[in-house]
Amino acid sequence: MNGSTSDGEAVLTAPLALRAGVRSADEGELVRQAQRGSRDAVEAIVRRHWHEAHRAAFLIVRDEAAAEDIAQESMLAAIREIERFDSRRPIAPWLHRIVANRSIDWLRAGNRDAAATELLHSPSEASVDPRTLPADLAEAMGRLPADDRAIVVLRHLLDLSSDEIGALLSMPAATVRTRLRRALSVLRADLKPETRS
Amino acid sequence: MSTGWIESGLREAHVPPSGERRERTVALARAIAPQSRRSWHARVARPRILVPAAALAITAMTAPGQAATKEAAHLVSNIVPLRSHALVVSTPGRGGSLGVIMRAGPGHDPSKPFGAGRPNDPFRNNPNVHPATRAEARAATQHSLDRLRATLRGIPADRRPTLRVGPSGRIQVLNARPRHAQQR
Numbered sequence: 254m255n256g257s258t259s260d261g262e263a264v265l266t267a268p269l270a271l272r273a274g275v276r277s278a279d280e281g282e283l284v285r286q287a288q289r290g291s292r293d294a295v296e297a298i299v300r301r302h303w304h305e306a307h308r309a310a311f312l313i314v315r316d317e318a319a320a321e322d323i324a325q326e327s328m329l330a331a332i333r334e335i336e337r338f339d340s341r342r343p344i345a346p347w348l349h350r351i352v353a354n355r356s357i358d359w360l361r362a363g364n365r366d367a368a369a370t371e372l373l374h375s376p377s378e379a380s381v382d383p384r385t386l387p388a389d390l391a392e393a394m395g396r397l398p399a400d401d402r403a404i405v406v407l408r409h410l411l412d413l414s415s416d417e418i419g420a421l422l423s424m425p426a427a428t429v430r431t432r433l434r435r436a437l438s439v440l441r442a443d444l445k446p447e448t449r450s
Numbered sequence: 451m452s453t454g455w456i457e458s459g460l461r462e463a464h465v466p467p468s469g470e471r472r473e474r475t476v477a478l479a480r481a482i483a484p485q486s487r488r489s490w491h492a493r494v495a496r497p498r499i500l501v502p503a504a505a506l507a508i509t510a511m512t513a514p515g516q517a518a519t520k521e522a523a524h525l526v527s528n529i530v531p532l533r534s535h536a537l538v539v540s541t542p543g544r545g546g547s548l549g550v551i552m553r554a555g556p557g558h559d560p561s562k563p564f565g566a567g568r569p570n571d572p573f574r575n576n577p578n579v580h581p582a583t584r585a586e587a588r589a590a591t592q593h594s595l596d597r598l599r600a601t602l603r604g605i606p607a608d609r610r611p612t613l614r615v616g617p618s619g620r621i622q623v624l625n626a627r628p629r630h631a632q633q634r
Contacts, residue, residue: 295483
């Protein structure tokens with residue numbers, strides 16, 4: 254299924270987890286070419302994964318400028334280290350972890366309160382336009398604590414495991430699962446029935 | 451409990467456009483793309499033989515050399531045609547490059563690469579032989595030089611050749627003497 258963003262970018266809307274798990278042969282070849290110094294391959298990798306990286310960062314940090322910074326820094330960090338990457342493995346999960354790490358770092362740098370406050374109390378002046386998310390989900394996500402919001406995105410958008418999320422957030426995997434269940438319950442209760450369906 | 455509703459909600463959520471930043475990131479990524487920085491060691495560690503293209507890790511020289519072992523000479527001769535005196539400083543199969551220092555016999559013109567004009571079909575038709583970059587050729591040559599120096603320790607200092615990797619990427623002998631002069 255294809256869609257498009259407001260700036261005309263073609264967007265694949267197939268399940269992210271599925272795409273991350275499916276390693277097409279040409280992706281491995283792209284990585285190998287990039288490791289050998291092919292700039293075209295490097296560009297192809299960035300283009301292929303930019304949208305996912307930006308989406309994930311934006312949904313976690315809820316700040317437009319920060320999301321662009323995080324996506325860019327994550328991509329460049331990956332390219333710098335791509336020579337050490339095992340080309341037999343899919344690259345998407347690796348990129349996702351970089352994005353998740355940097356998003357968590359951003360939240361921990363003291364920005365979480367500002368983002369949440371803007372979203373909850375002055376949406377018209379916030380850097381996040383509530384219209385950019387389905388309204389109900391935007392409101393419900395905004396009411397979640399920043400860590401819980403990150404857990405939801407990391408688990409259900411980036412397909413990270415509880416162990417991986419726990420390592421990122423420095424908490425036990427069991428705690429991650431508990432907070433995830435609680436966050437989903439809050440979201441489910443807040444969302445309108447038609448949204449859940 | 452199904453979680454499809456939150457997954458689809460997150461997937462379908464619109465995010466602000468980021469095309470401009472994406473293009474800037476692409477440009478930056480192209481600028482920092484790896485420049486074949488993998489060491490030649492990493493490459494030759496694969497089960498294949500790496501032969502630097504330009505010099506083929508074989509440097510013609512009119513300098514004192516060491517006699518090749520029969521095994522090494524035989525191994526090399528299966529890939530490139532050898533004339534006579536040869537010194538194998540590194541052999542494949544142990545993570546090393548195929549580095550061969552060849553010494554031309556009397557009358558050899560050092561300005562001409564050794565083996566020029568000779569049939570090289572065994573080399574060209576060998577699927578395990580790949581060309582290498584100039585940097586790899588230099589690295590292989592330097593490696594060969596290091597190995598070569600280690601083999602020269604037994605030679606008296608006044609007769610020991612002074613070797614270096616020249617600007618061309620080939621091993622140069624700074625105090626080369628004709629073969630017949632050495633034997634006197």
